[in-house]
Amino acid sequence: MITVHHLNNSRSQRILWLLEELALPYEVKRYQRDAVTMLAPAELRQIHPLGKSPVITDGEAVVAESGAIIEYLIERHGDGRLKPAAGTPELLRWRYWLHFAEGTAMSPLLMKLIFNKVQTSPMPFFAKPIAKAISAKVLKGFVDPNLKSQLDYMEAELTQRDWFAGDEFSAADIQMSFPLEASAARAGLDASRPRLMDWLQRIHARPAYQRALKAGGPYDYAR
Structure with missing residues (x-):
């Protein structure tokens, strides 16, 4: 199961959207920013050392960075969707x-x-x-x-x-x-x-x- 470690008001919203466009099953683990500093909570460092969002887990794979996550999901689960044909x-x-x-x-x-x-x-x-x-x-x-x-x-x-x-x-x-x-x-x-x-x-x-x-x-x- 794909898990999106989702930080409120962040780039991880794009990953949820991509998963919905691809109609893939996933679960969301939510994290809240500090109300004063607006930084991500320390718990995210348990998933990735930098403690930032977006980051996903897919089985044993841990993938961070929006572009890398998008490419990973398209290549592994996209079945040719949402990406133009090769050589175009x-x-x-x-x-x-x-x-x-x-x-x-x-x-x-x-x-x-x-x-x-x-x-x-x-x-x-x-x-x-x-x-x-x-x-x-x-x-x-x-x-x-x-x-x-x-x-x-x-x-x-x-x-x-x-x-x-x-x-x-x-x-x-x-x-x-x-x-x-x-x-x-x-x-x-x-x-x-x-x-x-x-x-x-x-x-x-x-x-x-x-x-x-x-x-x-x-x-x-x-x-």
Whole structure:
């Protein structure tokens, strides 16, 4: 039996969604973030030394990292589903977006989260103006321009095809869901990029996505 070690409001929601799309049996073991630090609980280190989510167990196998989990499940249990055929341009795009999601896309999103917290976190009064000035400069000069160029790029890609890998929905779209949901929540993705917003509406309407929400519990990024 596949077990998803699921952390609330995390990338592991994608794994639940993938399993629902593949109609595979699985069980969920839930973990809650610390309400103050928002970090994963120490119990997750019993599954994987880094104590992060997502991580799955499948028999003796322990698989961590979203992209690796998706590839493992598709190759072992997918029976050719949610992955383009070998030797096609769609497969090359599929691999690209599978890695883009956690490589290029997430870095500025994480930086934005961190520097926004710097501006609002408690600190000695004499340090606050300096910290706010530094974070504002980094956001304006580096983070926000990178986020804008990435969103523009993804918007342009979806003017050429319905889904990230091609004309068919695939696991690449599942992998891309988290950075785009996070972008809509905190990085300026809105109606000014209609193709991306339409894509978000279409993935959220999928029955398997809705079943995954019920399986995983509250997930703020789906709003």
